[in-house]
Amino acid sequence: SQQGEEDPQALSIQEGENATMNCSYKTSINNLQWYRQNSGRGLVHLILIRSNEREKHSGRLRVTLDTSKKSSSLLITASRAADTASYFCATAGNTGGFKTIFGAGTRLFVKA
Amino acid sequence: EPEVTQTPSHQVTQMGQEVILRCVPISNHLYFYWYRQILGQKVEFLVSFYNNEISEKSEIFDDQFSVERPDGSNFTLKIRSTKLEDSAMYFCASTGGGSSYNEQFFGPGTRLTVL
Numbered sequence: 001s002q003q004g005e006e007d008p009q010a011l012s013i014q015e016g017e018n019a020t021m022n023c024s025y026k027t028s029i030n031n032l033q034w035y036r037q038n039s040g041r042g043l044v045h046l047i048l049i050r051s052n053e054r055e056k057h058s059g060r061l062r063v064t065l066d067t068s069k070k071s072s073s074l075l076i077t078a079s080r081a082a083d084t085a086s087y088f089c090a091t092a093g094n095t096g097g098f099k100t101i102f103g104a105g106t107r108l109f110v111k112a
Numbered sequence: 113e114p115e116v117t118q119t120p121s122h123q124v125t126q127m128g129q130e131v132i133l134r135c136v137p138i139s140n141h142l143y144f145y146w147y148r149q150i151l152g153q154k155v156e157f158l159v160s161f162y163n164n165e166i167s168e169k170s171e172i173f174d175d176q177f178s179v180e181r182p183d184g185s186n187f188t189l190k191i192r193s194t195k196l197e198d199s200a201m202y203f204c205a206s207t208g209g210g211s212s213y214n215e216q217f218f219g220p221g222t223r224l225t226v227l
Contacts, residue, residue, distance in 0.1 A: 033215065033216070035218075040151075040201075040223075041220075041221075042203070042218060042219070042220040042221045043155070043203065043218045043221075045215060045216075045217070045218070048215050088154070088155065090155075092216070098143060098160070098207060098216075099145065099157045099160050099168055100145070100147075100157065100205070100216050101157060102147075102154050102155040102156070102157075103154060104153075104154045105154060
């Protein structure tokens with residue numbers, strides 16, 4: 001099954017540093033999305049990258065997609081304590097229902 | 113900005129009881145979804161719904177679960193006889209039709225606690 005799997009599982013950095021999270025998946029996709037979730041809260045959509053795109057930026061976020069390697073990365077530059085959260089990649093497939101499959105997530109902790 | 117809404121935000125129920133979780137998707141969207149997230153685990157797909165019928169469902173979505181779009185705005189998930197292991201956050205999502213590139217918009221979730 002198509003499945004996003006992130007690494008690392010957990011990441012602890014100092015405020016101001018960059019954070020890089022990686023995601024791998026197994027099958028062909030239509031798009032890949034990154035979400036953020038604060039503990040016990042809802043999902044915040046960060047960025048969507050289409051299968052024909054290689055890189056996308058949004059503020060301090062940079063997402064890359066390599067469909068040949070079936071992988072994506074999320075870079076958060078100049079991290080802040082408020083970036084502390086879990087980050088999930090999610091892939092949308094080719095079936096008519098366009099369901100989204102989530103990975104297990106990376107827990108990011110940014111120390112002030 | 114349009115958003116997906118869900119009610120209630122938190123539901124507590126006794127094992128064996130029926131619960132109905134409610135969602136109002138974004139008004140011009142055509143595809144609707146339910147996902148669940150057990151505490152500390154990843155978000156899991158339950159079911160997708162299009163044109164008044166289920167288009168895809170996961171193995172989690174067994175006979176205890178059903179979905180309905182009773183009117184033009186609501187989308188509901190019913191669990192007929194809740195089990196302890198149904199305790200989770202349940203997210204509704206919707207997406208517009210016409211393009212497989214569309215972003216899924218998620219609601220804030222309903223936390224279901226089964227005692």
